Amino acid sequence: MTNIILGVGIVLILIILVMIFRVQSLISIVRGAPRSRETTSNKVNAALWVVLLVLGSVAIIWSSWVAAEYFLPDASSEHGPKTDDLFWITMGITGAVFFATHILLFYFPYKYQFRENRKASFYPDNNRLEVIWTVVPAIVLTLLVLSGWKVWRDITSDAPEQAMEVELVGKQFNWLVRYPGVKQAELGKKKAELGNFNYRLIDASNEVGIDLTDENSFDDFMPREVHLVKGKPVLLKIRGRDVLHSVFLPQFRVKMDAVPGMPTKFWFTPTHTTKEMREQLGNPNFNFELACTEVCGRGHFSMRNLVIVETQEEFDAWAAKQQSWLATHRDYLSKVPANLQQKALQIIGPGEGDNAPASDSTAAPAPDAAAVAPATNPIKMVSNSSK
Amino acid sequence: MAAVDIPAKHDLAHGHDDHDHDHDHRQSFIRKYIFSEDHKIIAKQYLFTGLFWAVVGVSMSLIFRLQLGFPKMNMDFLKPILGGWIEEGKLNPEFYLALVTMHGTIMVFFVLTAGLSGTFSNFLIPLQVGARDMASGFMNMLSYWFFFLSSVLMFTSLFIETGPAAGGWVIYPPLSALPQAMLGSGLGMTLWLVSMALFIISQLLGGVNYVTTVINLRTPGMSFSRLPLTIWSFFFTAVIGLLSFPVLFSAALLLIFDRTFGTSFYLSDIYIAGEALPQNGGSPLLFQHLFWFLGHPEVYIVLLPALGITSEIIATNSRKPIFGYRAMIGSMMAITVLSFLVWAHHMFVSGLNPFLGSIFMFLTLIIAVPSAVKAFNYITTLWREILYSRRPCCSQ
Numbered sequence: 204m205t206n207i208i209l210g211v212g213i214v215l216i217l218i219i220l221v222m223i224f225r226v227q228s229l230i231s232i233v234r235g236a237p238r239s240r241e242t243t244s245n246k247v248n249a250a251l252w253v254v255l256l257v258l259g260s261v262a263i264i265w266s267s268w269v270a271a272e273y274f275l276p277d278a279s280s281e282h283g284p285k286t287d288d289l290f291w292i293t294m295g296i297t298g299a300v301f302f303a304t305h306i307l308l309f310y311f312p313y314k315y316q317f318r319e320n321r322k323a324s325f326y327p328d329n330n331r332l333e334v335i336w337t338v339v340p341a342i343v344l345t346l347l348v349l350s351g352w353k354v355w356r357d358i359t360s361d362a363p364e365q366a367m368e369v370e371l372v373g374k375q376f377n378w379l380v381r382y383p384g385v386k387q388a389e390l391g392k393k394k395a396e397l398g399n400f401n402y403r404l405i406d407a408s409n410e411v412g413i414d415l416t417d418e419n420s421f422d423d424f425m426p427r428e429v430h431l432v433k434g435k436p437v438l439l440k441i442r443g444r445d446v447l448h449s450v451f452l453p454q455f456r457v458k459m460d461a462v463p464g465m466p467t468k469f470w471f472t473p474t475h476t477t478k479e480m481r482e483q484l485g486n487p488n489f490n491f492e493l494a495c496t497e498v499c500g501r502g503h504f505s506m507r508n509l510v511i512v513e514t515q516e517e518f519d520a521w522a523a524k525q526q527s528w529l530a531t532h533r534d535y536l537s538k539v540p541a542n543l544q545q546k547a548l549q550i551i552g553p554g555e556g557d558n559a560p561a562s563d564s565t566a567a568p569a570p571d572a573a574a575v576a577p578a579t580n581p582i583k584m585v586s587n588s589s590k
Numbered sequence: 591m592a593a594v595d596i597p598a599k600h601d602l603a604h605g606h607d608d609h610d611h612d613h614d615h616r617q618s619f620i621r622k623y624i625f626s627e628d629h630k631i632i633a634k635q636y637l638f639t640g641l642f643w644a645v646v647g648v649s650m651s652l653i654f655r656l657q658l659g660f661p662k663m664n665m666d667f668l669k670p671i672l673g674g675w676i677e678e679g680k681l682n683p684e685f686y687l688a689l690v691t692m693h694g695t696i697m698v699f700f701v702l703t704a705g706l707s708g709t710f711s712n713f714l715i716p717l718q719v720g721a722r723d724m725a726s727g728f729m730n731m732l733s734y735w736f737f738f739l740s741s742v743l744m745f746t747s748l749f750i751e752t753g754p755a756a757g758g759w760v761i762y763p764p765l766s767a768l769p770q771a772m773l774g775s776g777l778g779m780t781l782w783l784v785s786m787a788l789f790i791i792s793q794l795l796g797g798v799n800y801v802t803t804v805i806n807l808r809t810p811g812m813s814f815s816r817l818p819l820t821i822w823s824f825f826f827t828a829v830i831g832l833l834s835f836p837v838l839f840s841a842a843l844l845l846i847f848d849r850t851f852g853t854s855f856y857l858s859d860i861y862i863a864g865e866a867l868p869q870n871g872g873s874p875l876l877f878q879h880l881f882w883f884l885g886h887p888e889v890y891i892v893l894l895p896a897l898g899i900t901s902e903i904i905a906t907n908s909r910k911p912i913f914g915y916r917a918m919i920g921s922m923m924a925i926t927v928l929s930f931l932v933w934a935h936h937m938f939v940s941g942l943n944p945f946l947g948s949i950f951m952f953l954t955l956i957i958a959v960p961s962a963v964k965a966f967n968y969i970t971t972l973w974r975e976i977l978y979s980r981r982p983c984c985s986q
């Protein structure tokens with residue numbers, strides 16, 4: 204409220220100044236003062252150019268200062284600092300040119316305001332100048348393009364072999380997360396793989412359309428939040444289920460649309476665990492965020508999910524606890540083709556009625572699976588760091 | 591054809607206001623002020639319609655920015671205007687999106703395209719090239735009335751029960767294609783599409799007129815190398831509009847097909863509202879390409895007239911010719927060409943092939959060069975001038 208009163212006050216004062224100024228010029232006309240072509244009006248207007256320049260610059264700097272807390276958060280991925288550097292270099296160059304040109308644009312109208320005894324200099328053309336200020340920006344921009352190209356190529360290159368895979372499916376209005384399971388690896392598979400999917404198989408329980416005719420899908424698990432490992436590349440496989448959504452991980456400088464009918468991908472490497480970030484920021488409530496950044500309907504504003512970055516050991520312990528999707532939805536066993544029934548049962552373990560034990564039974568995913576490999580070594584890609 | 595119909599007494603050599611008595615026949619009020627073929631009247635019609643839309647568009651942005659800036663604020667005081675769209679003191683989330691969508695649409699198309707080009711091109715082109723009126727006064731009249739019709743439809747869509755279109759001013763499908771995806775994708779979206787189709791027709795009729803007038807109706811001695819920079823900028827603007835608006839038209843048409851006839855230009859593999867849709871093989875990216883093929887040039891449809899007017903005002907008030915007249919034309923020409931080659935910079939993270947992305951990154955930075963040239967030329971024009979700082983019109 205005080206702000207509004209303040210604003211109204213300022214406007215009123217300005218109006219009063221203008222009125223005084225008008226009255227004065229009227230008086231001078233009435234008095235019959237010799238009419239100069241250097242009018243007060245022109246002098247005031249000329250001065251206002253400089254006033255506008257100063258006020259504008261102050262406003263720009265002040266608002267950037269105040270809004271600094273809303274700028275991008277500290278980068279927590281390997282490519283993050285690179286894109287940040289590019290951003291700030293571009294900002295620095297264009298910002299310098301912006302201020303230089305605007306200072307001249309505003310100062311010249313003041314400096315060269317109308318004077319009786321001066322004539323404008325006739326200067327319609329100078330080809331050399333034109334060439335200079337075509338070529339110099341072109342060179343600067345080319346340098347920016349080249350540095351940008353290099354970073355862009357690195358970011359969009361293929362994910363490294365050892366990257367872990369996570370599937371993110373955007374739907375109105377939350378993100379579904381699917382991990383390739385741990386059991387296939389225990390059964391001797393080289394790399395954990397996500398099972399196939401088909402949008403026609405989607406229903407109220409099978410939210411991402413897991414295709415159970417693919418044996419890779421038997422051990423896929425679908426936790427609520429995203430868990431990532433510090434220092435380990437992660438390949439996001441992104442899908443949209445109904446309309447466009449967009450994966451936005453601001454701290455990791457990741458953004459990629461989720462497109463129905465066209466799976467997309469993005470890979471990156473987290474560099475800080477959630478715990479480290481909490482200490483670094485002195486904020487015990489800090490969490491990495493997965494948001495949607497493409498308007499997708501009524502609930503778009505609240506479409507977000509947690510991302511937890513942890514050490515390999517913590518991740519392994521967490522992954523080992525996860526029940527596969529099929530194990531918690533045993534009624535879908537009927538969708539598994541007859542020749543794979545045996546294998547599915549071997550992976551998800553024998554059922555104890557329709558309600559499989561929830562994740563509270565840490566050490567007992569399935570007795571026979573545990574016999575094949577130790578539960579502490581769930582995924583092949585994990586094996587180099589844990590035994 | 592209609593240039594002949596225009597009372598020839600609009601003699602521009604002495605364009606005073608007291609020419610009414612010169613008329614051969616008295617025009618009825620309707621012919622003169624409403625269904626007028628006079629470019630000056632049409633310009634004013636565009637101006638006032640544009641101003642109306644500017645007021646509507648700005649009020650919308652005030653409302654949704656209040657909500658955005660002060661999320662805890664009680665918005666009940668807006669109930670008298672917005673009624674049921676205020677829920678428990680907050681904007682209904684879908685109505686919030688609808689406001690953002692309509693604000694974008696109104697400002698970009700109705701204010702900054704029709705309001706700007708429609709007003710200034712119509713008013714100034716015949717005056718500054720020394721023509722009696724536009725090449726076709728009749729088409730010019732149609733152009734305004736298509737715009738009017740389109741405005742009426744868009745305005746109507748604000749008052750329907752399910753609200754206006756709400757999928758963003760870029761109306762990306764599948765959100766805009768599926769009525770079950772949000773309220774605004776129902777009737778509101780249909781009205782948006784029909785309104786925009788009419789708007790595009792209006793812009794094409796206007797654009798053809800501007801281009802034809804500049805090319806054919808210049809007064810003797812008004813060669814292209816003497817044309818005021820305002821006219822050059824209106825000319826390039828019209829060319830851009832003529833080449834890019836038809837693409838938006840086709841995008842809208844295909845979207846209408848997807849919405850009504852079950853085609854799958856933009857739709858594939860969709861499960862929504864408990865149902866897997868039969869559409870297969872379409873791509874939302876196709877729409878994005880078509881949309882931004884207009885969407886980016888649109889930036890320059892908005893910018894070029896402003897640059898042209900600036901050039902003229904700076905030069906006139908500086909009492910000296912603009913610095914680098916030819917370079918100014920050249921840079922506008924470069925902007926015109928390049929504006930068609932940068933559209934996919936709106937799609938870097940849409941799932942576009944990264945290699946294509948790098949090409950568009952290059953072209954996008956290059957388009958900054960002609961813009962920079964213009965700024966430097968302005969500075970040099972202002973150097974050692976004698977400036978009369980005043981309003982461009984009406985001062986002593």
Ligand SMILES: [Cu+2]
Pocket residue numbers: 447448449495496497498499500503504506
């Ligand atoms: Cu969203």
Ligand SMILES: [Cu+2]
Pocket residue numbers: 885886889932933935936
């Ligand atoms: Cu663009």
